[in-house]
Amino acid sequence: MIQIPLAPLLLSMKVAGLATVAALVLGTPIAWLLARGRFPGRAVLESIVMIPLILPPTVTGYYLLLLIGRQGLLGRLMEQGLNIGIIFTWKAAVLASTIAALPLFIKAAQGAFEGIDRRIEDAGRTFKPVLIVLCTITLPLAWRGILAGSILAFARAMGEFGITLMIAGSIPGRTQTLALAIYDAVQANQPQEANAMSILATAAVLLILALVGRMTKVRY
């Protein structure tokens, strides 16, 4: 009887969940800006947002390491000023997954916003202030795209490997997520554990997809 290590799965769920929420909160306004905004530098912002999708994850991870590491610009500030060190903790894993997931989320949400007939929002604006139109017309109409983006983001975060390894490491029980644990199990020649964790990961993702599919039956 082999022991199924549950800790990596639980850590992965926590990290991917938090990263998805972070991508949602950060990404929705950016996606809206990219879809509707008319401002100088829009094209530049759009390119910057896409960088993590294009760069090799290890390169992105390396840059982040330079930025938030103990000697890094942000890392030193945070450690000295706020006494927060995030490098090689689970927080770094969340950061890694958020950065990786953000472009996918933004692309999906941007498409959803762009797909809304502008005149419908304009019609709303003749009755109610912009903010109310945003909450009661725009977001409900973009909701499916935003949800699709969140699923993509969650999936990407679950599978995150390269950036996480660079800035969070693979410390068992602390920063070793499922993807890293499977790799380590293979390296350590423990095929049963690798099998068990892979099946677990597949089942968990399928379950979430099924749940989300049920939630998003839309009538109109």
Added chain:
Amino acid sequence: MLELALDRRLPGFHLRTQLMIGDGITALYGPSGSGKSLTLLAIAGLIRPTSGTIRINGRTVFDANAGIDLAPHLRRVGLVFQEYALFPHKTVSGNLSFGLPRGTPKSKAADRVNETLHLLRLDSFAQHYPYQLSGGQRQRVALGRALIGRPEILLLDEPFSALDPAVRETLRQELLQMLADYKGTILLVTHDLQEAYLMASTIAIIDGGKVLQMGTREEVLHQPRTRRVAEHTSAKNILRGVACRDSDDTWDIVWRGHHLRADGPAPAAAGEVEFCIRPEDVRLVWPDRVERRVNLLRGRIVHELGRGLDYVLFVSLTDGGDPGKYDLEIQVRSRLYDLMTLYVGKEVWLSLPPDRLRLLAPDE
């Protein structure tokens, strides 16, 4: 009452509309790309003009110099969009209640929604979604949504363009009936002259971002000021001659060697002028009544178009040079066409009534 003077530059287009319209229905008529929809959006506050002013019942809602630019929902303007722009995720009730101002008490809101549903004969559709409605029902919802907040001015952007031609006629009547109770200014945007004439008492013709002429519907149709207005109102026979003033309100125009008398004040100076007459205003004269007519011409029908209720005849003057080409386009009822036994090749007498000949001012 709506007063506006707008200026807005866009790439390749310059909107500079000036309008002053009173209560009742006014049509803003022009081809697509003439700036009519843009004008509506500016009145509603959905686009910002570069300069100018907009006043609704004396209340300034936009003044570029004074820095006034009221948000759309504070302007008390109801706008019915082309294709209606209903909220697809809200029911008919939800769409209507969105049009009520914020802070309307719940019970009062429900009353107003029910009242509007009843008025629009949509009582049994309260819980339907827009995709479950016919085109006419959608139009009524859009109208109800625009009117439920009691706006001071109602803007209609091509309200019939999303509908089948077959139902348009009925729905125009229906819309007029529903608007009969509305006491405010209505501005209807359309690219259909017949629709403008049918729906509105006043017509403003707009093209190239400018209002070319505005007046009662008869005025605009029968007294076009310039060649461009005449073209937009399908005057068809736009002719060129030399005019001199006979008396205060009578002019003598020499056209193709014929002296024609034109009555009515003319916006043109003497000399080489353009003038026009509508196809339905040209009279065909029975040969035995020729002596009693003025502005008499003789021509030959060179081409005809049967359109069911009427015929369009293309007539070339018999003393004109080029055969094949036509000089006048004439519209006659099918009954007259039969009575006079008209056919291509037949020679006919024509009369151009002096009060229907209209001298045109040069375009600015």
